[in-house]
Amino acid sequence: MFETLKELDLVKQSRQGKVRDIYDLGEQLLLVTSDRLSAFDVVFPDPIPDKGRILNGIATSIFKATQHIIPNHFITDKVEEYPEEFHPFKEYLLGRSMLVRKTRVIPFECIVRGYISGSAWKEYAKTNTIGGMMITEEMQESQKFSKPLFTPSTKEEEGHDVNISYRDMLAHTDEWIAQFLKEKSIALYNFGHDMMLEHNIILADTKFEFGSLNGEIVLIDEALTPDSSRFWDVEDYEIGKSPRSYDKQFIRDYLIHSGWQSDTPAPSLPPDVIAQTREKYQQIYKIITKETV
Numbered sequence: 001m002f003e004t005l006k007e008l009d010l011v012k013q014s015r016q017g018k019v020r021d022i023y024d025l026g027e028q029l030l031l032v033t034s035d036r037l038s039a040f041d042v043v044f045p046d047p048i049p050d051k052g053r054i055l056n057g058i059a060t061s062i063f064k065a066t067q068h069i070i071p072n073h074f075i076t077d078k079v080e081e082y083p084e085e086f087h088p089f090k091e092y093l094l095g096r097s098m099l100v101r102k103t104r105v106i107p108f109e110c111i112v113r114g115y116i117s118g119s120a121w122k123e124y125a126k127t128n129t130i131g132g133m134m135i136t137e138e139m140q141e142s143q144k145f146s147k148p149l150f151t152p153s154t155k156e157e158e159g160h161d162v163n164i165s166y167r168d169m170l171a172h173t174d175e176w177i178a179q180f181l182k183e184k185s186i187a188l189y190n191f192g193h194d195m196m197l198e199h200n201i202i203l204a205d206t207k208f209e210f211g212s213l214n215g216e217i218v219l220i221d222e223a224l225t226p227d228s229s230r231f232w233d234v235e236d237y238e239i240g241k242s243p244r245s246y247d248k249q250f251i252r253d254y255l256i257h258s259g260w261q262s263d264t265p266a267p268s269l270p271p272d273v274i275a276q277t278r279e280k281y282q283q284i285y286k287i288i289t290k291e292t293v
């Protein structure tokens with residue numbers, strides 16, 4: 001058995017995303033989720049142990065549970081059903097990979113916010129707008145919106161994604177596509193929000209990606225993971241404050257307090273920050289998959 005995919009890379013070239021290694025198999029992709037951590041679009045030198053398995057497991061569960069809302073790219077996560085060249089790497093791939101349908105990625109990050117936080121709070125505090133849209137309601141930090149907001153951004157190959165308004169989105173794509181992405185993103189958010197609330201976790205906001213395949217739009221990438229979502233503990237939740245978070249926000253807060261200026265190479269993370277991040281990811285994994293890593 002091989003320990004890593006480095007040997008396979010010599011035979012079959014992969015493309016590296018910030019977190020995933022992507023093997024192009026023609027009509028399919030093998031997505032392998034690493035333990036890499038990225039924040040503020042920078043990849044950190046230290047892995048978070050088990051993070052790859054956690055993200056892959058959560059996404060698999062969510063893809064299976066949301067098919068009634070929208071079809072998705074998932075084919076299988078059984079290594080024996082992957083093309084044969086991957087079989088010798090079973091030990092590494094098991095639990096951290098999935099075979100998916102290759103789609104044409106729709107170049108928007110479809111963000112849904114149920115509560116005002118992060119960049120939306122910053123923008124609102126400055127200009128009373130979110131994604132350029134006027135917010136007439138008086139809001140405090142972390143407050144729940146009367147209904148979830150769809151706040152897309154562009155998906156940039158290089159550098160930071162740019163927040164756009166739904167109106168900007170309409171200018172860049174067909175109206176029915178924009179309408180479909182908005183409707184499905186909100187339905188997926190509501191599904192995740194209700195599921196998590198049963199476990200005393202608030203899904204504050206989350207991001208989805210979609211791809212098109214043979215005229216159909218499907219959910220791709222990952223869904224409702226701590227990399228793509230903000231999770232809060234109901235017990236910590238208080239309007240006017242930024243709640244303790246089960247996700248990357250924990251790392252983001254640490255980085256902001258450490259005085260790091262987003263310069264590269266990214267700094268090493270202290271062992272206790274790594275351990276606490278891992279624990280938070282594990283808690284969400286346990287709730288969604290009903291399993292332990």
Ligand SMILES: Nc1ncnc2c1ncn2[C@@H]1O[C@H](COP(=O)(O)OP(=O)(O)O)[C@@H](O)[C@H]1O
Pocket residue numbers: 016017018019020021022029073100101102103104105209211220221222
């Ligand atoms: N079914 C799919 N078809 C095509 N591309 C996909 C599919 N699922 C995910 N992707 C793309 O694969 C990449 C996943 O790797 P990741 O490390 O998450 O990348 P990023 O650095 O862009 O976040 C993303 O660019 C995502 O858009």
Ligand SMILES: [Mg+2]
Pocket residue numbers: 017019221
């Ligand atoms: Mg990604």
